[in-house]
Amino acid sequence: MTTSAEVHYERLLAAHYTWMTGGDLHAAAEEQTALLRELGVSPGPGPAPARAVDLGCGPGAQTLALAALGFFHITAVDTNQTLLDELALAAAGTCAPDAPDTPDTPDTLGSAAPAIRPVRADLRGALPRFTSPGGVSAIVCMGDTLTHLPAKDDVPALLADAARALAPGGRLVVTYRDLTRPLEGTARFLPVRNDAERILTCFLEYRDADTVEVHDLLHVRTPEGWTLHTGSYPKLRIGTDWLADRCRDAGLEVVHAAPGPRGLHVLVAVAPA
Template sequence: MTTTTPAPAPSPVAVDHYDRFLAEHYTWMLGGDLDALAAGQRAALAGWGVTPGSAIGTAAGSLAVDLGCGPGHASLALAALGFDSVLAVDLSQPLLGELAAHAAHLPAVRAVRADVRTALRELVRPGSAEAVVCLGDTLTHLPTRADVAALFADVAAALAPGGTAVFAYRDLTVPLTGTDRFLPVRATEDRIMTCFLEYPDDYDDYTVVVHDLVHERDASDAAWTLTARSYRKLRLSHAWVLEQLRTAGLRVRREESGAGGMRTVVLERGCGRPGR
């Protein structure tokens, strides 16, 4: 594995939330075993048709890009699927460090600290990527909806004809009320994580404030401590996302819905020139 650190663009607020608070809990809240997470992600990607050799006219060596890679379970999965090069992009240095530790034996994985809003234009030759994935609710961490639409166009430009893109995000456009706003994340003997959603009037239907609460028990005296941090996320409707993807020149191949408003869209870049 190789790691590079170009000068990143200005960080969105979510990056500070991850670096200062969430990164240390991130793999734990997903289940705690990065290798197991990578194996599950590999099966999912294979089921969605994300495999080397599916695109048309790419040069020797298959390239996959993982935008908002976090600790890297999707990057590890892409390498295991046989992609010759996996570009793993994130702005969180602690999470990239975790990926580096797990991918030290994988020369295919290249971790880069960069902003997902500019990474494809700066690091990927147009029409050279066989696959681009953006999972883990990364889209809602972008500052504006215009940034999301621009990213879709960049993905379409980066993909080779017949290349595959996968986006996952949480549709939070329908406000939760009452106790439904408290979302359990994970609980173990010494750590409990809960998420609380708030819909402030000042941003209307544009964002939701996410409050992450982590209770941890001290092994020495069994006392519990609470740490809580907050940040805003975009509210993206599924209909709007689909329209922006089509405008960018990406054809929907498959859609899936999950718990908590989670959406997954699998797309293909056609043989024509992608929209801009």
């Protein structure tokens, strides 16, 4: 049965997400720290030093990486509570208490200790809700999160929000899978991960020019034998040139757009000074 990405993660993937992405959240955070540092992400000086937003944070690999890079206040947004709880556990001692649904201001930042603020919210509209114009020096939307938005028109709207939220010189980092070229035949079947207890495979079904249906098949070993859990959801088909053009339409300068690690493409855009 086809569902939204949010429902699919709630029903199937969230409980297995860290396992399917390697199984070691802190090792993943170290990898992301190195990648973001290489892409020029840093707190930096200016009117909004050391504030960052992680859109689609999941269990928090990028959030922890931003903290390691020296960001003072990180708002981590996701639609899934299971993943936000995992982030809170991993970042124990640095998570801020629940705060009002208002943009960050100097008064809400507290004192000297760094703080991670997990927020359960739709990514669409999250930036104007939780930040002030020009109020952050970095926004990351990584791990193929962008392709989970419900419609392609949601992408330029999110980029426009990012352009307003970033301080001059602030950076937006996006990683995503480019699914614009259809795979054919058995190449559509993609092994994700397997071990003695779990096997996850997906296959792709191209619906139209803008979306591909992702079907996940998860086998889990139980005392009674193997059980199969299935589900599917649509992903957006986003190409590098299209995404770069939408960034420019939003007033951002694209400074990097190239293939990156784990089959993901990486795009970095900067707010003009």
